[in-house]
Amino acid sequence: MLRIVAERLLGFLVALLATAVAAFVLLDIVPGDPALNMLGTEAREDTLAAARALLGLDRPAHERLLIWLAGLPFGEFGVSFRYRVPIADLVAEAAAVTVPLAMLAMALAVCTALPLALVSVLRPRGAVDWAVGLLSQLSLAVPNFWLGLLLILLFSISLGWLPAGGFPGWSGGIWPALSALLLPAVALAAPQAGILARVARAALLETLAEPYIRTARAKGLSRAAVLFRHALRNALPPVVTVAGVQFSVMLAGSIIVENLFVLPGLGRLTFQAIQQNDLILVRNTVLLLAAAVMLVNMLVDIAYAAIDPRLRAR
Amino acid sequence: MQIARRTMLLLGAAALAAPRALAQPRDSLVVGNPVEPPHLDPTTHVAGSIREVVYANLYQGLTLIDEQGQPYPCLAERWDVSPDNLAYTFHLRRGVTFHDGRPFTSADVVFTLDRARGPQSTNANKRLFETIASVEATGPHTVRVTLSRPVGSFLYDMGSADAAIVSEATAATNTTNPIGTGPFRFVRWVRGDRVELDRYPQYWGEAPRIARVTFRFISDAQAQAAALRSGDVHVFPTFGAPELFEELRRDPNFEVLLGLTEGEVILAMNHRRRPLNDVRVRRAVTHALDRQAINEGAVGGYGRLIGTHYPPHYPDALDLTGMYPHDVNRARALLREAGVGSGFQARLILPPFPYARRAGEIVQAMLAEVGIRATIQVYQGPQWLSEVFRPPYDYDFTIIAHTEPFDFPNYARPDWYIGWENQAYRDLIERWFRAVDPAERSALAQQAQRMLAEECVAGFLFQLPKTGVQRRGLTGMWRNSPVQANDVTRAAWS
Numbered sequence: 084m085l086r087i088v089a090e091r092l093l094g095f096l097v098a099l100l101a102t103a104v105a106a107f108v109l110l111d112i113v114p115g116d117p118a119l120n121m122l123g124t125e126a127r128e129d130t131l132a133a134a135r136a137l138l139g140l141d142r143p144a145h146e147r148l149l150i151w152l153a154g155l156p157f158g159e160f161g162v163s164f165r166y167r168v169p170i171a172d173l174v175a176e177a178a179a180v181t182v183p184l185a186m187l188a189m190a191l192a193v194c195t196a197l198p199l200a201l202v203s204v205l206r207p208r209g210a211v212d213w214a215v216g217l218l219s220q221l222s223l224a225v226p227n228f229w230l231g232l233l234l235i236l237l238f239s240i241s242l243g244w245l246p247a248g249g250f251p252g253w254s255g256g257i258w259p260a261l262s263a264l265l266l267p268a269v270a271l272a273a274p275q276a277g278i279l280a281r282v283a284r285a286a287l288l289e290t291l292a293e294p295y296i297r298t299a300r301a302k303g304l305s306r307a308a309v310l311f312r313h314a315l316r317n318a319l320p321p322v323v324t325v326a327g328v329q330f331s332v333m334l335a336g337s338i339i340v341e342n343l344f345v346l347p348g349l350g351r352l353t354f355q356a357i358q359q360n361d362l363i364l365v366r367n368t369v370l371l372l373a374a375a376v377m378l379v380n381m382l383v384d385i386a387y388a389a390i391d392p393r394l395r396a397r
Numbered sequence: 398m399q400i401a402r403r404t405m406l407l408l409g410a411a412a413l414a415a416p417r418a419l420a421q422p423r424d425s426l427v428v429g430n431p432v433e434p435p436h437l438d439p440t441t442h443v444a445g446s447i448r449e450v451v452y453a454n455l456y457q458g459l460t461l462i463d464e465q466g467q468p469y470p471c472l473a474e475r476w477d478v479s480p481d482n483l484a485y486t487f488h489l490r491r492g493v494t495f496h497d498g499r500p501f502t503s504a505d506v507v508f509t510l511d512r513a514r515g516p517q518s519t520n521a522n523k524r525l526f527e528t529i530a531s532v533e534a535t536g537p538h539t540v541r542v543t544l545s546r547p548v549g550s551f552l553y554d555m556g557s558a559d560a561a562i563v564s565e566a567t568a569a570t571n572t573t574n575p576i577g578t579g580p581f582r583f584v585r586w587v588r589g590d591r592v593e594l595d596r597y598p599q600y601w602g603e604a605p606r607i608a609r610v611t612f613r614f615i616s617d618a619q620a621q622a623a624a625l626r627s628g629d630v631h632v633f634p635t636f637g638a639p640e641l642f643e644e645l646r647r648d649p650n651f652e653v654l655l656g657l658t659e660g661e662v663i664l665a666m667n668h669r670r671r672p673l674n675d676v677r678v679r680r681a682v683t684h685a686l687d688r689q690a691i692n693e694g695a696v697g698g699y700g701r702l703i704g705t706h707y708p709p710h711y712p713d714a715l716d717l718t719g720m721y722p723h724d725v726n727r728a729r730a731l732l733r734e735a736g737v738g739s740g741f742q743a744r745l746i747l748p749p750f751p752y753a754r755r756a757g758e759i760v761q762a763m764l765a766e767v768g769i770r771a772t773i774q775v776y777q778g779p780q781w782l783s784e785v786f787r788p789p790y791d792y793d794f795t796i797i798a799h800t801e802p803f804d805f806p807n808y809a810r811p812d813w814y815i816g817w818e819n820q821a822y823r824d825l826i827e828r829w830f831r832a833v834d835p836a837e838r839s840a841l842a843q844q845a846q847r848m849l850a851e852e853c854v855a856g857f858l859f860q861l862p863k864t865g866v867q868r869r870g871l872t873g874m875w876r877n878s879p880v881q882a883n884d885v886t887r888a889a890w891s
Binding site: 114115116117119120121122123124125126127129130133134137165166167168173176177180232235236239240243246247248249250251252342343344345346347348351352355357358359360 | 433435436441442443444516517518519520521522523524572573587588589590591613614615616617619620623624626627628629749777778779780782783784786787801
């Protein structure tokens, strides 16, 4: 077990360094001058030079790369070109929106997908199974921005129960913040729940066909007891893999939902940084999101080992 | 395409949702802006998004610009001008304090102007200050500014957000904790979402009726519509989805405010390149353009057609749209005359703004009709700035709104991206710069308008509209935007 963790950790660090260098090089050759962006159409050579010095762009590229890499382990990511504040603060503020949002959506997805999968395999090809299948197809087919718009129309505009978007911040209390995240979490969770339900159903059906299930039934356990005690745990590895991928997708890929609901999360921060040529911020959020995806994958690998004793022994 | 599809979906879905009657607030106001400001110091950044929050609300200048585009006394109560128009003595208002409690004195004016024109300046409009030869405090409440030459627009320039008066004590931190002298003071900024301002109790002037104004930042047009309908936002001074106007106009909850900005949308042509350096080719291009169709396609027909580079709502504006009207045959004949009868290839570079991209597609089709085969490339803002607007000036055509007030003199600049070489125009602009008498300035500006139109220096398309939507019952918001600002100091609920 320890060796698996060590191997995965080393791979993680190497991949992270490679991503950091690639992100720096690629974003450094993007056309456009951040100082010019700050000063606009009336910029002059003297104000541009002053702005470049202010932004630290008067140093050569390799020096800036080394300074950045050296600061990373200490959480020193540099100062945003656009906002003129430390990037660590910006990212922390945005993560305080995106991480709870992704967790809420993931919890919603798991809590609807697993029960649905369980009731549908009780009677495969029965009426419930058919209905669950239809529901998950539907949730996959509906794009989440459209679902989001419908939710806004119903809950914000017609009923007036929840805000149509925006985020009041956690300092204003738990409930206002949570209520701002509820609709986007539903919009984000729906397609993932559909996928997850299908994966869980298939895994459960496969497990239920195993000989040891027949043995368990033969020794007198009820169908439900077999399902919960024996089948569920053995069907978990593919479900955990998919859920892990989904969680990283939600962390990195909620840009559309964040834009629709005007949530100041990581996706929107990155999107705006790209639009505004805040390359130093883009570079750091790219690295952070890549790190998050790699971290989740690493944890999934380790969780595999925890679920499946055969992997531990190897 | 994405936007259009989503709009259709929203319209369909909107039919299902019954609108709710919205309760009217009393002394709070939520303003929706499309872009979040990078920071809150307009004296070190060009972004209009900063000015749309802080101008006149939080910061003030010696003068400010009103809704008609006229400067009026603000922190300077009055001024004396020397007979040679070189020395301005400003008499400052007494009893003014900054939001941190510090009194406002002549030292703040000296600091602000010296900082803006100094060697470390990152002021986006430093040229406004470059004619200042000296600034001296002649008393605690008087300042004398001496110019190196007469500047006709000096009092106007001092009213721009670039010249907002700041205190030396807070200049470095105004980006995140802005301290000004205006009727509203900064409360907090929830980054990515909102900036909140409160009425400043010690304000020197008339107290605003609104106690708290919140600026929310929502770029997505559908999210803007949702925020209006749910009552989360009371007004979008520039609403992103003109296709929803008709629907909102019918809704008793809302009022649509149509006005104009200072933005002349032009089809810029690169005079540094052949064949666009030939006036006959530029006239052919102008003849090829159906301005009304472009206006309708790009901004729903809410813009106003222009025939030269001058805001059409100014009293001294000339209507020159008839000088080279839409005439495809005439365009073809002119191209033949110029020796490019079989047309030519060109690159049409578009910035990412919706008006430019929509207009670009239409212009491309109109150019094709007379044989000019333009290929469209869309650049992000920064790339457009560094490759089109500055050397290497790598473009044939581009479409852009020039939003600075009084920016027609730019065509005289030899280093400008248009690259027009015309000594007569340069002399004319030099006279306009120095002219102080309003009648003389108007006459010179009209001469400039005619010259730009006759030479077809660019394809002048339309004046960018200001398309606002607000809750019924709100008064005092600007219909036009002579400067980039959302002045809410006179806003009130009826």
